[in-house]
Amino acid sequence: MxxxxxxxxxxxxxxxxxxxxxxxxxxxxxxxxxxxxxxxxxxxxxxxxxxxxxxxxxxxxxxxxxxxxxxxxxxxxxxxxxxxxxxxxxxxxxxxxxxxAEGAKLEGSKRFSKELMARAGIPTAAYGSFTDEESALAYVREQGAPVVVKADGLAAGKGVVVALTLDEALDAVHECFDGAFGAAGSTVVIEEMLTGPECTLLAFTDGKTVRPMATSQDHKRALEGDKGPNTGGMGVYSPVPIVTPEEHEEMCRILNETIAQANREGIDFRGCLYGGFMLTPAGPKVIEYNARFGDPETEVLMPRLASDLVEVMLACAERRLDEVELAWRDEWAVSVVLTSAGYPGPYEKGKVITGIEDAEAMENVTVYHAGTAVNEDGELVTSGGRVLDVTALGDTFEAARDLAYAACEKIDFEGKTLRHDIGLRALRGREAWDE
Incomplete structure (x- = not known):
């Protein structure tokens, strides 16, 4: 070719x-x-x-x-x-x-990430890190609840438990050390629970220059009202209307300082740095870093990106990102994830999918495939828990949201599941997080 x-x-x-x-x-x-x-x-x-x-x-x-x-x-x-x-x-x-591999440890090891943040003076939750169960349990009893219990390594987004009670925290620690997450749980990080809205800010970087992307906000819980177990993400929107200019400036400063610290430590980080933030009363604090594009955040950022992605990625890879400025479309973007029944638990595969062409025939709608495959009969079928991301652009937040849900109605497969409240809280304003 x-x-x-x-x-x-x-x-x-x-x-x-x-x-x-x-x-x-x-x-x-x-x-x-x-x-x-x-x-x-x-x-x-x-x-x-x-x-x-x-x-x-x-x-x-x-x-x-x-x-x-x-x-x-x-x-x-x-x-x-x-x-x-x-x-x-x-x-x-x-x-x-x-x-x-060294830069990827920002995501691959929560302990490594927290230690780098400490060295750089980056605001984040107070924490303890443990390699044996008894010490971790003792720390939890000393701190009390609520706390956040995290398996140190990669656990496909499922190694994090927000424990509201002491029993939940103790159970989460035991689950990690009992092998539920394999080697990822051999070290456990226990953090204070931060409060406030969450916000994601991704950035392109060549290891020196940092170019922040647009803000976005994922919905990780499986059920409406932010209830149920954590998932890989059930829906997302961009930009985030509740972020103040001061908060945005601080998040950008933190991403720049993170790359500066990595550079000081000889870590070659060329790619996408994902900053997961909590907008606390004391200002933005880092919940976690990822060393790559988020999913489903990418599904609202790419339609809004007006720059040439090949040009930007090559500039990152060749350490000349200072030559490139990012351009963004003004529209809002909302993406709703269609999942298989049972996700994030066990689910069936092989369900025939219909209606994608009808959805994409709607202006400003794009359907991204997540867990799909083509079967022996040439039919498009489900092959994962998160099946499709239905993304819509609109001149207002409400218009983008309404269009995304209208497009979801066009698509069908047996067991199709979705949250109907993506973005609703943000439409009510910052005070919605105080309810």
Whole structure:
């Protein structure tokens, strides 16, 4: 698959809604030649070529990129980053968007992340870190509830328990050390529970320059009213109307200081830094970092990004982000996640999906595939817990939200589940978080 001389072939790693959103945005660029997605999903088939490749095997990824002549590798999920895929790709002389293994520890180890924040003086929750259950239990009894109990390593977004009672906190500690999250739970971080609205601010960075993106706010709980277990995300909107200019300035300062600290410590961080913030009465504090684009945040940021994504990612990979300014569309974006019945618990796969074409025929609606596949009969079917992200743009928050839900009604599959209150609280203003 050859491309014109003024384009570059690109390899994108991942299979979720985030990757479909990134793939679609990359494919829009006149700089994009062949686009390979490994392994991709039922939606990425429309914008590139899905390839069978172990995304967590550094040597295999580097070999594929070299053999196909790729001029850029983009790493979507966290696991390949923690595995050192970016290091292997760069060692092969290929530009890569995504931090090396050392930088990925900002997400891969909550203890590492908290210690770096402490060294940089970055505001975050007070915490304790433990490698044995008895010490952790003693700390919980001493602190009391509420607290937040986190498995130190990667646990697919499910290793965090907001414990409102002492018993819940003790049970969460026991669950971690009992092997519920594998090696990720061998170290446990226990934090004070911060209060206030949550806000996400992502940034492009080349390890020196930081270019913040637009604000967004995810809805992590499975059920309406922010109840039920945590999920990978049930819906999201951008921008966040309740953020004050002062809070936004402080969040940007924190992301800049984080990259400056990483630089001081010799950590090469080229890619996307995800800042998860709590807007506390004392100002924004970091809840967590991710070392990559968020999912579903990407699904509202990419439609609003007016800049050429290939150009921006190459500038990050080649350490010349200072040459690039980001441009954003003025519209609001709201994305609602359609999930399989039972998610985030057990769910069935293989349910035939209909109505996506009808939804996308609506102006300003995009449907990103997350957990989809094509079966032997050529039908699009469910293959994951989070199945689709239905994203709409609008001139107002209300217009974008109404359009997203109207588009959701067009789509059907057996067991389709969704939250109907995405963005409702923010429409009521800041005081809604005091209720």
């Amino acid at each position: 050859s491309a014109p001389e003024n384009t570059i072939d690109i390899l994108l790693l991942g299979s979720g809604g985030r990757e479909h959103a990134l793939a679609a945005k990359l494919a829009e660029s006149p700089l994009c030649g062949a686009l390979y997605i490994a392994p991709g999903n039922g939606g990425t088939l429309a914008v590139g070529e899905n390839v069978a490749l172990d995304a967590e095997d550094p040597a295999a990824v580097a070999d594929f990129a070299r053999e196909t002549g790729c001029g850029l590798v983009v790493i979507g999920p966290e696991a390949p980053l923690v595995a050192g895929v970016a290091d292997a790709v760069r060692a092969a002389g290929i530009p890569c968007f995504g931090p090396g």
